[in-house]
Amino acid sequence: MKAIYKRELSACFRSPIGYLFCAIYLFFSGMYFNSVLSVGQSSEFPQIYYGMLNIVLLMLPLLTMRLFSEERKYKTDQILLTSPLNITPLVLGKFFSALTIYAGCTLFTLIYAIVFSFFTSPSWPLITGNILGAILFGAAFIGIGMFISSMTESQFVAGMGSFSIATIFIILDVIPLITSNEFIVSLVGNISFVGRYKPFTKGILDMSSIVFFASIAASFIFLTVRVLEKRRWS
Amino acid sequence: MIKVKHLTKKYGANVALDDVSFSVKAGEIAGFLGPNGAGKTTTMNIITGYLSSTSGTVTVDGYDILEQPTEAKKRIGYLPEVPPLYPDMTVDEYLRFIYELKRATQKKEAHFNEICELTGISAVRGRLIKNLSKGYRQRVGIAQTLVGNPPVLILDEPTVGLDPKQIIEVRSLIRKLGKKHTVILSSHILSEVQAICDRIIVLNNGKLVADSTSQSLSDRLTDGNSIIVRAVGKAADIQAVLNSVKTVKRCEKLSEKDGAAEFSVTISSAESARQDIFYAMAAKKLPIIEMRQREYSLEDIFLSLVDKK
Known part of the structure; x- marks a missing residue:
């Protein structure tokens, strides 16, 4: 798992994708920080993470689209699958490499918090809660993106696939605004990624949200393992 | 292993x-x-x-x-x-x-x-x-x-x-x-x-x-008893000469082009077989321009292996 993790991490920064991802993340989070600074209240700080959610959804396909598609394109999956390594650590290595890059960007926002602390005392529990929530949020979507990448050998198709799903998630959040049907509103509230994130903005470590994100990540990791396993048998 | x-x-x-x-x-x-x-x-x-x-x-x-x-x-x-x-x-x-x-x-x-x-x-x-x-x-x-x-x-x-x-x-x-x-x-x-x-x-x-x-x-x-002979002259003449040689068991025309003809010849395992062909052809003034061991292509090999099975 370590070998795969290291190789993936370095591969991401051998191509422009890793830099592009970090640059976009820092640009938008910087913009949100700028607006938080102009208001200048500690309670406004989580706005950075909350505002980033939709952008993160649209950006994460950049990280996940190449995970397995590229291996199939270069036929390097043959060396991975014929090595003594099992499939699960292989998938985990790739998952955590993408998560590391995303989490690294998220942790970078701590610098904003430090800058913020010069002006007013930030609420640290609120900030840690948000960072934790944002990482879980990303982990769930990275799982989905990785799963899509394992099904195609075209990076473009994998990217567009995850991108479309991200778009659906974003549109989901608009539905409660245009309907008053209680059932639909509560259904959407339960499956919406952004909706599930809401408790974290208040600094609450909501168990159901944590389980929601973690179980989505875990199930898609499991499904990715199955897809790779299935290919052997087809 | x-x-x-x-x-x-x-x-x-x-x-x-x-x-x-x-x-x-x-x-x-x-x-x-x-x-x-x-x-x-x-x-x-x-x-x-x-x-x-x-x-x-x-x-x-x-x-x-x-x-x-x-x-x-x-x-x-x-x-x-x-x-x-x-x-x-x-x-x-x-x-x-x-x-x-x-x-x-x-x-x-x-x-x-x-x-x-x-x-x-x-x-x-x-x-x-x-x-x-x-x-x-x-x-x-x-x-x-x-x-x-x-x-x-x-x-x-x-x-x-x-x-x-x-x-x-x-x-x-x-x-x-x-x-x-x-x-x-x-x-x-x-x-x-x-x-x-x-x-x-x-x-x-x-x-x-x-x-x-x-x-x-x-x-x-590689069947050592099968050779390809190419000689200048009419195909019928060449075939007649080849058939008259004692050590030739069988001969079969493969192609005829530009006044020369190619035959696939099965010979007996006698060592003199090729020499016999040479002298017989020379006597009738039908110059041999090529004589080689028959080589099998991959296709022939598969055919022969499948046939033998």
Whole structure:
């Protein structure tokens, strides 16, 4: 798992994708920080993470689209699958490499918090809660993106696939605004990624949200393992 | 070392491998010979655990590839048809990655130096794989199989796409590797397999057609009593003369062009057979411009092997 993790991490920064991802993340989070600074209240700080959610959804396909598609394109999956390594650590290595890059960007926002602390005392529990929530949020979507990448050998198709799903998630959040049907509103509230994130903005470590994100990540990791396993048998 | 029993692989209704069984002893160089689509790559993919069989078993050094995949895979170095290289890595980085992937235990630097020396890639270790020529990529692919020093090497068409000089180099490299490892390689070139391998396993349409030592197969295939004679003159005259020679058992016209005709001649095993033909033709002033041993193409071999079965 370590070998795969290291190789993936370095591969991401051998191509422009890793830099592009970090640059976009820092640009938008910087913009949100700028607006938080102009208001200048500690309670406004989580706005950075909350505002980033939709952008993160649209950006994460950049990280996940190449995970397995590229291996199939270069036929390097043959060396991975014929090595003594099992499939699960292989998938985990790739998952955590993408998560590391995303989490690294998220942790970078701590610098904003430090800058913020010069002006007013930030609420640290609120900030840690948000960072934790944002990482879980990303982990769930990275799982989905990785799963899509394992099904195609075209990076473009994998990217567009995850991108479309991200778009659906974003549109989901608009539905409660245009309907008053209680059932639909509560259904959407339960499956919406952004909706599930809401408790974290208040600094609450909501168990159901944590389980929601973690179980989505875990199930898609499991499904990715199955897809790779299935290919052997087809 | 490798035991393959009753291997069958179906892709839907399409049968890619049909009840193939063979075994390869330690230290042997075995060659899979067959036309494209014969099932060579499928067999290799199953032995290495990349694909699974529909039925049948594969054991490597006593470990079943399905039951104990980790142990079995540890003993195999595999070079697929397309070398599995990451173009964005340097040769050195790539070998280090493979070293960690296979959890090799050899001393790193000495091990890499030895492998690079053997495969002749020491000069390009710092270069990005995407900038290497096809020949070097193939060698990096072979170097990769040697990481961790597995006892079994499986090489899928290792010389395809190389220039003649590189082909000779790769062949001699494989022979060198054969001294320490059990090697299985595949090819669709008969002479190549004959030159490198101790054993030849012939596959056609997913079926095992022949499995014998290199020598006995070539004895069976190059029939010393069949020659091709080409002479200037009318075909009918030449045929009459050939038939009059005592040591000629049978002759058959192959073609007639530009005043010369070509015959396939079956002769008796008497040593003087060819001389008899020469003198008989010379006496009738029908100059022989070519006389050669009949060589079988891969197609002929398959036909003859299938017929014999």
